[in-house]
Amino acid sequence: MSLAIEELIPEYLRGLPVYIPGKPIEEVERELKIHAVKLASNENPLGPSPKGIAAAQAVLADANRYPDGGTHYLREKLAALHGISPEEIFVGLGSSEIIDLAARVLLRAGLQGLTSEGSYAPFSVAIRASGAELVLVRQRNFAFDLEAMAKAITPITRVIYLANPNNPTGTAFSGKEFEEFLTKVPDGVLVVLDEAYIHYAVSIGLQDSVEAYRKRKNMLILRTFSKVYGLAGMRIGYAIGTSELLFAMNKLKTPFNTSGVAQAAALAALEDHEHVARCIETNATERARLCAGLAKMGLRPVESEANFVFMEVGPEAKEMSDELLRRGVIVRPLGWMGFAEAIRISVGTADENEKFLRAMTEVLTKRAGKSELAAR
Numbered sequence: 273m274s275l276a277i278e279e280l281i282p283e284y285l286r287g288l289p290v291y292i293p294g295k296p297i298e299e300v301e302r303e304l305k306i307h308a309v310k311l312a313s314n315e316n317p318l319g320p321s322p323k324g325i326a327a328a329q330a331v332l333a334d335a336n337r338y339p340d341g342g343t344h345y346l347r348e349k350l351a352a353l354h355g356i357s358p359e360e361i362f363v364g365l366g367s368s369e370i371i372d373l374a375a376r377v378l379l380r381a382g383l384q385g386l387t388s389e390g391s392y393a394p395f396s397v398a399i400r401a402s403g404a405e406l407v408l409v410r411q412r413n414f415a416f417d418l419e420a421m422a423k424a425i426t427p428i429t430r431v432i433y434l435a436n437p438n439n440p441t442g443t444a445f446s447g448k449e450f451e452e453f454l455t456k457v458p459d460g461v462l463v464v465l466d467e468a469y470i471h472y473a474v475s476i477g478l479q480d481s482v483e484a485y486r487k488r489k490n491m492l493i494l495r496t497f498s499k500v501y502g503l504a505g506m507r508i509g510y511a512i513g514t515s516e517l518l519f520a521m522n523k524l525k526t527p528f529n530t531s532g533v534a535q536a537a538a539l540a541a542l543e544d545h546e547h548v549a550r551c552i553e554t555n556a557t558e559r560a561r562l563c564a565g566l567a568k569m570g571l572r573p574v575e576s577e578a579n580f581v582f583m584e585v586g587p588e589a590k591e592m593s594d595e596l597l598r599r600g601v602i603v604r605p606l607g608w609m610g611f612a613e614a615i616r617i618s619v620g621t622a623d624e625n626e627k628f629l630r631a632m633t634e635v636l637t638k639r640a641g642k643s644e645l646a647a648r
Contacts, residue, residue, distance in 0.1 A: 316502035329539035339532030379404035395433035415443035422456035442576030447480035473577035506534035
């Protein structure tokens with residue numbers, strides 16, 4: 273008796289959750305016939321680097337040619353930036369592809385991958401998709417509990433995923449805390465450190481993790497051009513790791529995984545220091561204004577080191593998000609990430625944030641007297 277194709281799919285793949293992207297702003301405007309602002313996907317509200325745009329436009333005429341599959345110039349540039357060799361740089365599709373490849377290289381059935389509850393969903397998906405056992409450690413005060421994570425390591429642990437700052441809570445651990453954690457991690461366990469939002473975390477040095485990598489080579493540091501550089505739509509990021517690990521990952525990646533347009537934009541964006549500085553400064557100012565405005569409403573946003581704000585609002589978080597949506601503001605309800613009573617608000621421009629604060633005031637006024645909000 274022959275089996276149907278769907279019956280051949282391994283059980284550990286059937287049970288995987290589907291990643292739920294933020295609702296496109298075009299869809300919301302079309303459905304509700306309103307002008308909307310999107311504060312749901314942690315995108316850079318100031319847009320791409322102007323130098324990156326110009327570089328991308330300049331190479332579009334060559335789009336009939338395959339890109340540089342070895343990302344030679346970008347790896348050389350990044351290697352010089354971090355003081356390492358080009359062989360220690362892997363360029364991929366944002367951070368997402370690299371998260372997956374690390375699990376595919378090192379995990380299999382009978383082994384364990386470790387991460388935290390309440391963190392970036394693709395960590396857990398990558399571990400489970402490899403056939404390995406997923407081990408989740410509880411957070412402490414909406415942050416990674418590094419001490420508990422170190423205690424959760426077993427002889428069959430092979431990969432640990434961390435995010436600093438963490439998505440969706442925005443919390444971060446210090447370089448000192450991370451170095452202390454690393455002393456408790458065996459050499460045979462890879463620590464994947466996702467630093468997608470590191471530029472916004474002004475309390476953490478950009479080179480701290482790279483210095484830690486120089487001392488302990490069982491690390492894979494992830495960076496992306498999707499956030500502060502404003503190139504989310506280009507899908508390009510990179511990793512820092514040992515040449516041996518990256519060589520294995522290169523065997524599994526798809527050929528020409530990043531486009532020539534994306535590579536050109538990323539190269540130019542690295543030189544646009546003025547744009548990066550403006551994005552960081554604007555984010556810090558507007559993040560503080562968002563938090564202050566929410567606090568005045570009696571809400572308690574979690575202190576953030578990223579370009580978004582996490583906040584518990586009660587069991588009707590999804591309904592509140594829908595009410596904000598009807599007022600033209602798209603935020604992210606977080607039930608699918610394990611926070612049924614929380615929402616995440618990306619930091620937008622001054623006008624976008626003002627629209628959100630007005631809409632939130634209207635929603636709370638409408639819900640005045642609700643016990644789950646009155647208690648917060």
